Amino acid sequence: MMILSGGAPRGRILTAVLVTIVVLLALAPFLFPGSKPLNVAAKVCVYALLVASYDLLIGFTGIVSFAHTMFFGIGSYGVAIALYGMGAGWLAIFVGVLAALVVAAALALAIGLFSLRVQTIFFAMVTLAVASAFAVLASQLSWLTGGEDGRTFQIPAVLRPGYKLLEQPLFGVDVNGRILAYYLLFLTVVALFLVMLRIVQSPFGRVLQAIRENPFRAEALGFRIIGHRTLANVLAALFAALAGALNALWLRYAGPDTSLSFSIMLDILVMVVIGGMGTLYGAIVGAAVFVLAQNYLQTLMGVAFGALNAAGVPFIAGFFNPDRWLLWLGALFILSVYFFPAGIVGKLRAESQP
Amino acid sequence: MSAIEETGAALPREKTDVWPVLLPLIVAAAALPFVGSFSTWTTLTIAGLAMGMMIFAMSSGLTLVFGLMDVMNFGHGAFVAVGAYLAVVALAPLAVYAQSDQILVNLVALVPTALIAMAVSAAVGFAFERAFVRPVYGQHLKQILITMGGLIVAEQLLYAIFGPQIIPLPVPAALRGSFLVGGAAIEKYRVIAVVVGLIVFVALQLALTRTRIGLLIRAGVENREMVEALGYRIDRLFVGVFMAGSALAGLGGMMWALYREQVHASIGGEMMVLTFIVIIIGGLGSVGGCFIGAVLVALTANYAGYLAPKIALVSNIALMVIILLWRPRGLYPVTSR
Amino acid sequence: MSEALLTLSGVHTHIGRYHILHGVDLVALRGRTTMLLGRNGAGKTTTLRTIMGLWRASAGAVNFAGASIDRSATPDIARAGVAYVPENMGVFGDLTVKENMVLAARAGALDEQRLAWIFGFFPALRKFWLSRAGLLSGGQKQMLAIARAIAEDHKLLLIDEPTKGLAPAIVGALIEALTDLRRAGATIVLVEQNFRVAQDIGDDVYVMESGKIVHSGAMDALAADDELQRRLLGLNLDSHQ
Numbered sequence: 053m054m055i056l057s058g059g060a061p062r063g064r065i066l067t068a069v070l071v072t073i074v075v076l077l078a079l080a081p082f083l084f085p086g087s088k089p090l091n092v093a094a095k096v097c098v099y100a101l102l103v104a105s106y107d108l109l110i111g112f113t114g115i116v117s118f119a120h121t122m123f124f125g126i127g128s129y130g131v132a133i134a135l136y137g138m139g140a141g142w143l144a145i146f147v148g149v150l151a152a153l154v155v156a157a158a159l160a161l162a163i164g165l166f167s168l169r170v171q172t173i174f175f176a177m178v179t180l181a182v183a184s185a186f187a188v189l190a191s192q193l194s195w196l197t198g199g200e201d202g203r204t205f206q207i208p209a210v211l212r213p214g215y216k217l218l219e220q221p222l223f224g225v226d227v228n229g230r231i232l233a234y235y236l237l238f239l240t241v242v243a244l245f246l247v248m249l250r251i252v253q254s255p256f257g258r259v260l261q262a263i264r265e266n267p268f269r270a271e272a273l274g275f276r277i278i279g280h281r282t283l284a285n286v287l288a289a290l291f292a293a294l295a296g297a298l299n300a301l302w303l304r305y306a307g308p309d310t311s312l313s314f315s316i317m318l319d320i321l322v323m324v325v326i327g328g329m330g331t332l333y334g335a336i337v338g339a340a341v342f343v344l345a346q347n348y349l350q351t352l353m354g355v356a357f358g359a360l361n362a363a364g365v366p367f368i369a370g371f372f373n374p375d376r377w378l379l380w381l382g383a384l385f386i387l388s389v390y391f392f393p394a395g396i397v398g399k400l401r402a403e404s405q406p
Numbered sequence: 407m408s409a410i411e412e413t414g415a416a417l418p419r420e421k422t423d424v425w426p427v428l429l430p431l432i433v434a435a436a437a438l439p440f441v442g443s444f445s446t447w448t449t450l451t452i453a454g455l456a457m458g459m460m461i462f463a464m465s466s467g468l469t470l471v472f473g474l475m476d477v478m479n480f481g482h483g484a485f486v487a488v489g490a491y492l493a494v495v496a497l498a499p500l501a502v503y504a505q506s507d508q509i510l511v512n513l514v515a516l517v518p519t520a521l522i523a524m525a526v527s528a529a530v531g532f533a534f535e536r537a538f539v540r541p542v543y544g545q546h547l548k549q550i551l552i553t554m555g556g557l558i559v560a561e562q563l564l565y566a567i568f569g570p571q572i573i574p575l576p577v578p579a580a581l582r583g584s585f586l587v588g589g590a591a592i593e594k595y596r597v598i599a600v601v602v603g604l605i606v607f608v609a610l611q612l613a614l615t616r617t618r619i620g621l622l623i624r625a626g627v628e629n630r631e632m633v634e635a636l637g638y639r640i641d642r643l644f645v646g647v648f649m650a651g652s653a654l655a656g657l658g659g660m661m662w663a664l665y666r667e668q669v670h671a672s673i674g675g676e677m678m679v680l681t682f683i684v685i686i687i688g689g690l691g692s693v694g695g696c697f698i699g700a701v702l703v704a705l706t707a708n709y710a711g712y713l714a715p716k717i718a719l720v721s722n723i724a725l726m727v728i729i730l731l732w733r734p735r736g737l738y739p740v741t742s743r
Numbered sequence: 744m745s746e747a748l749l750t751l752s753g754v755h756t757h758i759g760r761y762h763i764l765h766g767v768d769l770v771a772l773r774g775r776t777t778m779l780l781g782r783n784g785a786g787k788t789t790t791l792r793t794i795m796g797l798w799r800a801s802a803g804a805v806n807f808a809g810a811s812i813d814r815s816a817t818p819d820i821a822r823a824g825v826a827y828v829p830e831n832m833g834v835f836g837d838l839t840v841k842e843n844m845v846l847a848a849r850a851g852a853l854d855e856q857r858l859a860w861i862f863g864f865f866p867a868l869r870k871f872w873l874s875r876a877g878l879l880s881g882g883q884k885q886m887l888a889i890a891r892a893i894a895e896d897h898k899l900l901l902i903d904e905p906t907k908g909l910a911p912a913i914v915g916a917l918i919e920a921l922t923d924l925r926r927a928g929a930t931i932v933l934v935e936q937n938f939r940v941a942q943d944i945g946d947d948v949y950v951m952e953s954g955k956i957v958h959s960g961a962m963d964a965l966a967a968d969d970e971l972q973r974r975l976l977g978l979n980l981d982s983h984q
Contacts, residue, residue, distance in 0.1 A: 171546070173478040181686075385551070625838060631817070632833030635797070
């Protein structure tokens with residue numbers, strides 16, 4: 053339990069679910085060979101990290117930010133711009149990540165000091181405004197960011213599909229640079245997740261939760277609310293930027309749609325709510341369920357759309373157009389917040405209470 | 407009652423806070439030397455004022471709703487979008503009147519359109535309040551999430567019903583084009599927008615200061631509990647304010663759609679961001695601050711858009727930051743918030 | 744003995760997870776002034792707020808004028824005839840004195856006769872009738888708050904610490920006004936920290952401690968018994984004024 057910093061999942065079913073997800077992700081390249089399943093597994097890893105970092109804010113600190121994709125985007129663009137400009141090298145990755153972390157921390161600090169008050173509403177409003185301005189800026193500064201097209205770049209050769217790590221296939225799978233890249237991603241996510249577990253179990257994490265429960269009381273006890281919340285905001289931003297960097301490295305691309313669009317923000321919100329806010333483990337469950345559902349349900353909507361169109365009811369079909377995915381996601385999100393606020397993790401924990 | 411309508415010896419004189427009122431004038435004056443040409447400056451200023459009035463119409467309800475009940479509706483932009491689409495729907499059967507080059511005939515098309523836009527937005531507002539605001543009343547985190555979800559669902563429903571494409575919306579014939587004043591081209595529609603915006607502002611001010619309901623709203627912004635302890639049902643008042651705010655947002659959306667001569671559901675989200683900046687600048691809960699904030703934001707955006715288009719993208723945020731550095735709670739902080 | 748207008752029996756109130764009132768029993772008789780005394784944090788304000796419906800009683804019953812009001816919403820309690828002057832006075836500072844009074848007269852316009860009667864108690868209000876209430880002094884705000892409570896006929900006035908932070912001269916005027924009100928037949932429940940004031944205007948007295956009533960009886964009896972005062976209120980009259 054040392055590695056979990058004393059923050060075990062609690063609940064037998066939940067533990068089983070989590071172990072299953074992690075084992076499947078760890079063995080994904082061998083269990084589900086092929087590039088599409090590997091992309092899905094990588095997406096689950098990146099989003100688990102991203103959502104967990106968001107949970108630091110919404111779940112543990114009790115504040116809502118709409119700027120989380122901005123930090124995700126900063127990480128993505130950081131490595132993209134560095135690798136695009138400096139060529140495919142480890143140094144470029146290092147420089148890109150470092151620059152992204154500095155920018156993310158500075159921005160998060162500024163936003164936090166400006167707008168983290170006792171009321172959560174103000175912060176939510178400011179982050180929404182800043183994030184939308186940032187998204188517009190990123191798409192306009194095309195000399196730097198590649199504009200709407202984004203930036204495609206190369207990564208070090210050992211991480212490319214062309215690189216063969218082993219001469220012989222292992223369990224019938226060619227162990228190439230792509231698989232190496234996947235494991236690099238997977239292990240980084242695991243390590244960063246454990247660091248976050250450590251943070252929420254630390255005295256700092258406890259104070260955050262005390263502030264969330266009763267800000268006035270925590271202040272009366274002498275805790276500086278703004279200081280703690282600002283630090284939480286900076287930490288969440290750093291982890292989000294790292295998630296963004298990993299995502300860009302995996303995709304070998306950074307652009308508005310994959311790293312900055314508001315629909316990613318909605319994805320994060322849905323995942324954190326479905327998984328369970330304030331649990332951190334909810335991020336893993338939420339990301340896994342969501343990414344799988346997205347791949348599966350969008351296809352299903354496409355089928356329904358085609359069928360309804362063929363049946364001659366184009367108006368109704370309009371609601372099932374795969375482009376209207378956000379409609380159903382939004383509805384699902386609202387219903388989850390109303391009726392399922394504890395999320396899957398909360399539900400599973402409640403089930404295993406004696 | 408007349409016997410006692412006299413003011414006696416004066417109380418300590420109140421310091422009138424004029425700086426916020428002067429601010430738009432200062433910004434306009436400061437922009438003149440940079441813009442250089444007086445006629446260009448006039449055109450930009452009128453455009454800024456017109457834009458400011460429309461943004462004010464969209465934001466005023468939002469700030470009042472927050473002041474009264476501590477509710478921030480992240481879905482307020484939905485009403486703006488509804489108003490914009492209703493302009494398309496309602497103007498279509500009245501197209502004959504809109505084509506006329508007689509301004510009075512045009513108004514036969516526009517006035518009913520505006521009324522319909524406001525009525526439907528108010529109705530949508532009523533439903534929105536019931537479905538997304540009331541159930542999570544007092545729980546800020548859920549309130550933010552649910553109303554934001556409501557905006558996304560509303561936006562997607564509009565896409566599903568009207569299609570994802572941009573719908574063109576021509577301005578009625580007599581309001582098209584511009585006239586020249588001292589070398590400055592002034593678009594007719596912008597003048598109309600300024601006039602309508604001013605009417606809305608004055609009507610709102612009168613309602614808030616001269617009517618019993620207005621007094622109750624102002625009292626409620628200050629101390630909700632006491633209004634209830636005097637025997638008034640503030641939740642009903644709140645629903646009324648919410649609907650009125652939605653109607654104004656719908657009017658603003660319709661005006662904006664005609665201004666841009668096109669409609670797209672993304673208007674909701676875009677305007678949402680702008681209205682947030684405006685009411686933060688004005689001071690959450692303050693209608694007067696909201697008015698000044700709207701004018702400031704719009705003027706700055708127009709001048710910046712002309713002088714340095716790249717900077718214009720972040721001019722709103724920069725303005726917000728400067729104002730908050732000066733007054734951390736906005737131009738006119740509402741005392742109880 | 745007059746009849747009971749307000750009866751609290753076994754009232755418990757929770758605020759969040761804090762249990763504040765632990766079974767309060769209290770009766771306010773019609774036409775009399777009932778004092779509610781006790782140290783800071785004893786639960787006096789919570790008792791008034793519970794009567795007013797601003798906190799919900801978690802157990803027990805509140806009866807007013809023959810009807811149960813412990814499940815009623817605040818506006819309905821006000822409409823039933825309870826007026827409330829909160830500890831912070833609840834004056835609408837952004838509105839004028841006149842506008843404050845207009846809102847207080849919920850049923851309709853203020854009639855001149857009643858206003859003259861109110862100005863008789865609080866002449867300063869006539870003077871500042873059209874001024875912003877936020878500019879009034881603390882004592883004037885308190886007067887406005889009480890004036891608002893009597894702008895209409897209410898069966899019961901709940902007044903929370905009206906003399907708090909006021910200069911002695913103003914306290915004197917306030918005592919006079921409250922005494923006149925009682926003489927005019929008002930039923931008042933008054934929370935007070937200042938024992939002198941309580942002694943001057945109270946008919947009946949309840950003393951609270953840790954969310955319970957620990958003493959009830961006639962004001963005169965308590966005023967006459969120094970030993971009882973010291974035990975209940977821990978006060979030393981000379982240092983408390």
